[in-house]
Amino acid sequence: MKVLCVVVVVLSLASVCQPASLACDLLLQPVEEGPDILGRWYLVAMSSDYCWVAALLNSLFVPSFQVDVTSTEKLNYYDANIKIKMYGVCDNKTIQYLYKTNMIAEVGTPDEIKKDPKGVILHSRCQDCLVLRDNGLVSFLVILSRRPNITAAEMKEFEVLADCLSLYRPQVMDTNHDYENCSTPDNINPDSPEITEDLPKRMKKVFSELFTCTTDKFLYYPRAAFRWAQEMWDNLW
Template identity: 40%
Template structure:
């Protein structure tokens, strides 16, 4: 009986060791072709190489994001509108995108690429897209046609971030009411004071996460510097 138990444990360990690399291999693979992206997508989570950028976005701004894609009438060219909401105030930006194969890239009025290409990766979420890019910093983002995704889908996204050696994902605000929303572009002094007060309140409640992330970032940079010195 003891021999059987040892064999079962050994097999389970081997299975676990094998399944993780296999899962990573799949999750790090770009999709073959982007499906129809027309319509609204809700930004669910964000992961960055160092935890500080994504943690500060969550702990200070605490935004809600959506992407609205509309065909421009030319093959693979879309108008992308990014809507951002923070503390009851909204802002939006529009830009043309080339969406083809498994990549997205901003283009100019002549449809010529103007920035870095973003790659879409495999995901088990049926109505999501996962995009990775290196625009200023390495990041991973998940968007869905639903305002919330399942726990299993969140777990898979966290695994995806881990496979890419990125930080634990931060999840965005889910207040997607952009109809009754004041513009962030022309706020009054009184409204600025209200926003700053809400930011202070948010940061105070999230300070432990910010401090933890700063410590992790310092340790990571020290470790990286040490490895360079010894190499």
Template identity: 45%
Template sequence: MKTLCVAALVLSLSSVCQPAPLACEKLLQPVDKAPDLSGRWYMIAISSSCILQLVSRVLLPSVHMEVTSKETPNVFDYLIKLKMHGLCSNETAQLLQENNKLFDVDSNNTADGEPDLLLQTGCSDCIITKGDSVLNVLILFSRRTNITAAELKEFETQAECLGLTKPQLLDSDHDFTNCLSNEDEEAVASLFRTIQQRLNDNFAISLKCIASESSLYYPKAAFEWAQETWASLW
């Protein structure tokens, strides 16, 4: 199941301490019993690769899914609703649930591609999906719009166990009755101004994100050059 998703990068270049192996072994186990997916699920937080985290940090959307079962067993329709700086959009798709695995489906309602795994969680009304078909991504959904500090801490530990970045909390504004029109030129212009400002504010994170996936022989010089170039663009 491919869903939009968001997370902040750790600015330190030093290694992150890993949780105890036994804790990781438990937290990274798939669920034993398939949960009931029907209903509304709020996307609370996401942890993923550097580039996806950066995009999510800049856009900071609110996202939730409306999942409904179909006549075909274990096949579900889901409506993804996204709100970003007052502008809203939605998209429909289908998924197939096989125990602790979630698949995209083709036109014949059969599994298509690599599945996302449903991982263990101590949160009674949450699901955690782990996908790695395109990007390594860990997503926490809940029936609630907010979760407790302890529940978030557990999710952060799962992300650490996978070597991912610290999870980014998404916006919790799920009021879709006051969306701005996509035809509102001022609203769209305001969105782009906000994105531009957040890109500027997160320049250091952007560069470290790029550098982390490159072999830079002269990182200080590259950093200074990129900083000057970035400033000239805006």
């Protein structure tokens, strides 16, 4: 009887499950050889396994990120100058990474010497994008592009990938990449209009985003049930 029930469920849902399963199988595969990472990249969107991480970052701080990658004298090692802007304040930091085949690891971390590091580049149909999964204490999925914005179809594919990994709905980063006309962290004015006038609105948006992404997460469970039913069907044969 249990087997019969599974069969009935699967037959009714197979048409829904199969496309999603095939999409996940493709998107979750690491690339065989990563792209040339030299040059400028923009952080377009990110997702996480913790709802508050992306919601707090994007709704309260509204940051924009730009990454300039240069080579070093050491093979497979690169310097990444990361620029960030929020509330009209800009800052930057240079971090060195090991980049080889399809993995990226910050120099000086245990991942640098692991054969199976946390930072892995995944497939994407976006030709000038870099989709990176980092499975640390907090799991992240980010998409960078040579362009400040990507198309709706490219963003949709990124959302599907986040869903395949059971992550929360991706948050889109700000696109204000003027890093010349801004203050430095040492010259922050807490009384500036950008902070005093916008902060209450942004706090309200944080709670709204937390509610929205938490609600969206509940939709994962029906999809998980569909996938479970599909696996049960496959195991019957």
